[in-house]
Amino acid sequence: MSLDTTTLLAIICMAVVTYITRIAGLFVADRLVLTGRAKAAFDAIPPAVLVSVIAPTALTTGWAEAIAAAITAIIAFRLPLLATIAVGVASVVLLRNLI
Amino acid sequence: MTTYKREMRAGLRDIAPVAVAAVPIGLLFGALAAAKGLSPLEIGLMSGLVFAGGAQFAATEAWLHPAPVAALTFATLLINARHVLMGASLSPKLKLSRPQQLLAMFFLTDESWALSERRALERPITGAYWAVMAAVLWLNWSISSTLGAILGSFMGDPARIGADFAFTALFIGLVAGFGRSRVTLVTVGVSAAVAALVHYFIGAPWHVASGALAGIAAAYLAAPREARS
Numbered sequence: 001m002s003l004d005t006t007t008l009l010a011i012i013c014m015a016v017v018t019y020i021t022r023i024a025g026l027f028v029a030d031r032l033v034l035t036g037r038a039k040a041a042f043d044a045i046p047p048a049v050l051v052s053v054i055a056p057t058a059l060t061t062g063w064a065e066a067i068a069a070a071i072t073a074i075i076a077f078r079l080p081l082l083a084t085i086a087v088g089v090a091s092v093v094l095l096r097n098l099i
Numbered sequence: 100m101t102t103y104k105r106e107m108r109a110g111l112r113d114i115a116p117v118a119v120a121a122v123p124i125g126l127l128f129g130a131l132a133a134a135k136g137l138s139p140l141e142i143g144l145m146s147g148l149v150f151a152g153g154a155q156f157a158a159t160e161a162w163l164h165p166a167p168v169a170a171l172t173f174a175t176l177l178i179n180a181r182h183v184l185m186g187a188s189l190s191p192k193l194k195l196s197r198p199q200q201l202l203a204m205f206f207l208t209d210e211s212w213a214l215s216e217r218r219a220l221e222r223p224i225t226g227a228y229w230a231v232m233a234a235v236l237w238l239n240w241s242i243s244s245t246l247g248a249i250l251g252s253f254m255g256d257p258a259r260i261g262a263d264f265a266f267t268a269l270f271i272g273l274v275a276g277f278g279r280s281r282v283t284l285v286t287v288g289v290s291a292a293v294a295a296l297v298h299y300f301i302g303a304p305w306h307v308a309s310g311a312l313a314g315i316a317a318a319y320l321a322a323p324r325e326a327r328s
Contacts, residue, residue, distance in 0.1 A: 002138045010166035011141065014158060014175040015148035021179040022204040025186020026197075034184070040322030041315050042184065044286040046153065047277045048318070049178045051287050052310025053157045054270045055294035056303070065264065072268045076275035082123055084275075088268025093261035 064095035103227050110231030113218070117210045118239045124152065124269075125240050129247020130254060131266055132159045139252070143245035150206070150237060153273065154178040155244075160266045161304045170304035177311050185212045192219040195226050206233030285321040290314030 034042055058069035072088035079087065125146070132142045137159070149155055154175045161167075161174060186204055189212055195203055203226070211232045215224045254262065277283050294310025 003140055003144075004138075004165070006165040006168065007137065007141050008144070010158075010168045010171050011145045011148060013168055013172040014145070014154065017172055017176045018149050018151050018154060018179045018182075019205060021176065021182035022186055022207045023201055024183045025188070026190045026200055026204060028183065029187045029190045037319045037322045037324065040282050041319040042180070044282065044315050044318030045177055045180050045311070047274045047283060048286050048290045048314030049157060049174065049307065049311040050153070050270045050274050051290040051314065052294035052307045053160050053174075054267045055291045055310060056298035056306060057264070057267045058271075059291060059295040060299055065267070068264060069267060069271060072271045073275065076272045077279070081269070081272045084272035085127070085265055085268040088271065089261040089264050092264040096261070 062099070064092055064099050068092035068095055102225075106225045106227035107231045109218075110228040111235065113214045114211070114232040114235050117214070118235050121152075121210075121236070121239055122243045125243025126247035126250065127265060127269070128152065128155060128159070129244040129249070130251025130262065131156075132162075132244070133248040133251035134254070134262065135159055135162045136164055137162070137248070139245055139248035142248040143241060146244040147237070147241045149175070150240060151175075151179055151208070152240070153209075156266065156269065157307070160270075161307055163303065167304050170307065174304070174307045174311075177308070182207055185209075189215055189219075189224070192216075192224050193226075193229065194223045195229075199226060203229050203233065206237055208236055211236060282318050282321045286314040286318045289317035 054069075057065055059066060068088055068091040071091045072084060075087045076084045128146070129139070129142050132145070132155075133139065137145075145155055157174055157178055158171045161171065186207060189207075190200060190204075192215070193200055193203060206229075211229070214232065215229065218224060218228070254260075274287060290310045290313060293313035294306040297309045298306035
């Protein structure tokens with residue numbers, strides 16, 4: 001069981017900012033009403049971050065990954081989350097062997 | 100039966116299916132984090148202290164050695180910024196004192212928030228209801244991800260069975276959950292393009308923040324100017 005100092009520091013920083021986001025709402029409950037473009041920008045945060053994290057793997061690694069990502073995206077609107085992951089992993093293994 | 104017991108039973112009934120569905124996700128998180136070089140102890144600590152699946156998956160995917168602390172913290176802040184709105188909406192419905200609320204909010208998750216908002220349409224949210232959901236989800240996530248880390252370290256090279264692609268597939272699945280509205284499609288397209296370009300020309304971990312900020316700006320510009328909820 002190893003515990004790296006920098007890793008521990010990263011985990012603690014992540015925990016602290018997460019806790020701040022969780023309690024911040026308590027203090028702005030009567031003031032925070034987002035509408036229009038501000039609300040659209042706020043709602044866009046989760047998909048924007050998620051896509052940015054995977055974009056290099058999905059788009060610039062190779063054809064197998066890019067095609068598997070496209071297949072996964074189509075399946076994602078039709079199947080539950082775990083089935084989507086299974087299809088994505090199976091297609092990348094298959095495509096890596098074919099290409 | 101006392102109100103207290105009835106509230107606890109309602110919390111357990113509501114959270115049980117969510118907890119069952121979260122077990123494989125926790126195992127997967129542990130295994131993928133282990134493949135990135137994190138130890139089971141580090142993974143268990145992260146799940147217990149951060150307790151936010153989306154942010155943990157994103158951070159782990161962008162993980163390098165030594166850990167880029169500032170970039171990981173900023174990515175975590177961006178992903179979890181939604182908690183501010185969730186907490187603001189939920190706090191008037193939580194029948195707790197301010198110190199109790201500060202404790203209760205540590206356990207705020209998308210799932211417990213959604214279930215509580217639904218229940219709040221009919222009755223206030225009690226401490227007993229919230230505490231049961233919090234305890235079940237927290238234990239479930241901490242234990243399943245630690246277990247996944249231990250099992251994952253026996254798995255060997257994740258690329259061999261395509262497990263390195265599991266992150267990507269999971270995130271595509273999560274993004275699909277945000278729907279196919281015009282604003283969402285613009286956000287996804289701009290974030291993907293900017294993140295891929297920055298990663299190619301500048302490198303990790305800067306693609307996460309730049310891609311995310313570009314997508315957020317695109318959503319702001321793509322949304323109609325009029326207030327529309």
